[in-house]
Amino acid sequence: MRPHRLCDNGAMGTVRPEAAAGHGAGTPLPGSLGLNFCGLAFASPIVLLSGCVGFGEEYTRIEGFSNRDAGAIVLKGTTGKARLGNPPHRVYETAAGMLNAIGLQNPGVEQVVRDILPQLDFSETRFIANVCGSTIEEYVEVTRRFDESPIDAMEINISCPNVKEGGVAFGNYPEMSAQVVAACRRVTSKPLITKLSPNQTDIRENARRCIEAGSDALAVINTIMGMAIDVDERTPVIGNVQGGLSGPAIKPIALLKVHQVYDVARIHRIPIIGQGGITTANDALEFIIAGASAVGVGTALFYDPMVCKRINEGIAGYLATHGLTSVTELVGTLRTTQAMEDCAISG
Numbered sequence: 316m317r318p319h320r321l322c323d324n325g326a327m328g329t330v331r332p333e334a335a336a337g338h339g340a341g342t343p344l345p346g347s348l349g350l351n352f353c354g355l356a357f358a359s360p361i362v363l364l365s366g367c368v369g370f371g372e373e374y375t376r377i378e379g380f381s382n383r384d385a386g387a388i389v390l391k392g393t394t395g396k397a398r399l400g401n402p403p404h405r406v407y408e409t410a411a412g413m414l415n416a417i418g419l420q421n422p423g424v425e426q427v428v429r430d431i432l433p434q435l436d437f438s439e440t441r442f443i444a445n446v447c448g449s450t451i452e453e454y455v456e457v458t459r460r461f462d463e464s465p466i467d468a469m470e471i472n473i474s475c476p477n478v479k480e481g482g483v484a485f486g487n488y489p490e491m492s493a494q495v496v497a498a499c500r501r502v503t504s505k506p507l508i509t510k511l512s513p514n515q516t517d518i519r520e521n522a523r524r525c526i527e528a529g530s531d532a533l534a535v536i537n538t539i540m541g542m543a544i545d546v547d548e549r550t551p552v553i554g555n556v557q558g559g560l561s562g563p564a565i566k567p568i569a570l571l572k573v574h575q576v577y578d579v580a581r582i583h584r585i586p587i588i589g590q591g592g593i594t595t596a597n598d599a600l601e602f603i604i605a606g607a608s609a610v611g612v613g614t615a616l617f618y619d620p621m622v623c624k625r626i627n628e629g630i631a632g633y634l635a636t637h638g639l640t641s642v643t644e645l646v647g648t649l650r651t652t653q654a655m656e657d658c659a660i661s662g
Contacts, residue, residue: 342383343358344358344359344383344384344627344631345627345631347631347634347635347639347640347641347642348360348386348627348630348631348642349641349642350386350608350609350641350642350643352386352387352506352532352586352608352609353468353506353508353531353532353586354506355387355441355467355468355506356441357386357387357441357609358383358386358440359384359385359386359623359627360386360599360603360607360608360609360610360630360642361384361385361386361599361609361610361611361612361623361626361627362385362386362387362388362389362443362588362590362609362610362611362612363382363385363387363388363389363611363612363613363616363623364389364590364611364612364613365389365390365391365392365445365470365472365510365613366391366392366415366417366445366613367612367613367614367616367617368388368389368390368391368616369390369391370390370391370427370431370435371388371390371435371442372434372435374616374620377620379620379621379624380620380621381439382436382439382440383439383440384623384624384627385440385612385623386440386441386609387440387441387442387443387467387468387609388440388441388442388443389443389444389445389470389611390427390431390442390443390444390445390466391421391445392419392421392445392446392447392472393421393423393424393427393444393445393446393447393457393461394419394421394423394424394447394448394449394453394457395423395424395448395453395456395457396423397421397422397423397426398418398419398420398421398423399418399420400417400418400419400420401416401417401418401420401554401555402554402555403554404552404553404554405417405418405553405554405555405558406558407543407552407553407558409541409543409560409562409564410564411562411563411564412560412561412562412563412564412565412592412614413560413561413562413614413617414541414542414543414552414553414558414559414560415538415558415559415561416553416554416555416557416558416559418555419447419475424456424457424460424461425460427444428460428461428463428464432464432465432466437465437467441467441468442466442467443466443467443468443469443470443508444457444461444464444466444468444469444470445469445470445472445510446458446461446469446470446471446472446499447472447475448475448495449475449476449477449478450477450478450479451494451495451498454471454495454498454499455498455499455501455502458471458499458502458503459502459503461503461505462502462503462504462505466505467505467506468505468506468507468508468531469499469503469505469506469507469508470507470508470509470510470534471495471496471499471507471508471509471510471530472486472510472537473485473486473491473492473495473496473509473510473511473512473525474486474487474510474512474514474537474538477491484512484514486510486511486512486514486515486521486537487512487514487515488515488521489515489517489520489521489523489524489525490524492509492511492521492524492525492528493524493525493527493528494528496509496525496528496529496530497528497529499529500528500529500530506531506532507529507530507531507532508530508531508532508533508534508588509525509530509532509533509534510533510534510537511525511533511534511535511536511537511572511576512536512537513536513537513538513539513565513568513569513572514537514539514540518535518536518572518575518576519575519576519578519579522535522576522579522580523579526579526580526583526585530585531585532585532586532587532588533576533580533585533586533587533588534587534588534590534611535569535572535573535576535587535588535589535590535591535607536565536568536569536572536573536590536591537559538558538559538560538561538565539559539560539565539568540557540558540559540560541557541558541559541560542556542557542558561591561592561613561614562592562614562615563592563594564592565591565592566591566592566593566598568591569589569590569591569592569602570589570591570601570602570605572591573587573589573602573605573606573607574605574606574649576606577605577606577607577647580606581606581647586608586609587606587607587608587609588607588608588609588610588611589602589603589605589606589607589609589610589611590602590610590611590612590613591611592614593610593611593612593615593626594612594614594615594619594622595625595626595629596625596626596627596628596629596630596632596633597629598610599612599626599629599630600629600630600633600645603630603642603645603646604645604646604647604648604649605647605649606646606647606649607646608643608646610626612626630642
């Protein structure tokens with residue numbers, strides 16, 4: 316086991332000098348929203364999710380939007396070589412949600428590091444790379460290249476299909492998940508965040524194995540697989556047949572998974588990014604109370620680009636009303652009795 320590094324919020328990490336320095340000029344967010352996440356100073360618990368903000372520049376074109384309203388931004392999924400992605404249709408709106416099957420379209424890690432990262436303003440927020448691969452070797456290749464870049468941390472997308480094992484997703488099996496994390500851990504000292512899939516039997520066991528393999532944090536959850544059918548044509552709407560379901564429809568599932576993973580993560584003092592259907596400050600507060608140190612916002616941005624401002628304001632207001640000086644005081648404060656836990660149906 317590698318030595319862990321202690322954060323001031325009970326998570327694992329080291330406070331780097333530049334992290335403690337803040338995010339540069341501009342209207343600061345309330346101090347109560349700030350937190351230390353794996354040694355990185357986040358000005359807000361909000362994390363903008365991979366695939367929803369491109370490579371960090373898409374929403375900056377909208378008047379009133381600012382990357383500074385987010386504690387961190389996770390960049391688009393990146394592979395070793397460029398990928399064109401899946402055939403259309405790739406996106407389809409569903410009741411209270413959205414299906415997507417983009418297929419990891421990206422220019423490849425070399426171009427991202429060489430051409431895209433230099434254009435980002437690292438004084439605005441923290442930027443996290445999303446590492447993808449079809450083999451463990453590809454995950455290692457991408458991780459090693461980002462390790463040589465100014466990126467703040469890396470999120471490992473273990474929901475990618477393993478081409479050497481018939482296309483099954485790495486993240487649906489604890490052993491495969493742990494192998495990917497361990498391999499990436501060996502080639503970087505930057506914080507690693509493992510993005511857990513809900514499409515598995517026991518998410519607690521997967522979380523435990525990823526932590527033991529060297530993950531500094533966990534992102535809970537990735538999208539839930541689903542499909543839509545054109546009844547007139549009797550064909551799948553999504554060109555890939557199936558896609559990942561996100562949005563408010565999956566929030567109750569995501570909330571339960573965060574609660575379950577927190578039971579494992581808190582023992583090791585590993586922080587969680589809770590995500591899945593967050594559209595309001597109340598949604599975010601639920602995830603934090605369930606055990607998330609930070610909260611991911613994604614699908615909501617497509618119809619409300621200013622949602623981060625409102626969520627920040629709502630969280631800050633809640634903290635003030637309840638006499639709390641920091642959002643970290645609220646993490647994992649869900650009140651349950653042992654009897655309630657014993658009677659709960661496990662997921």
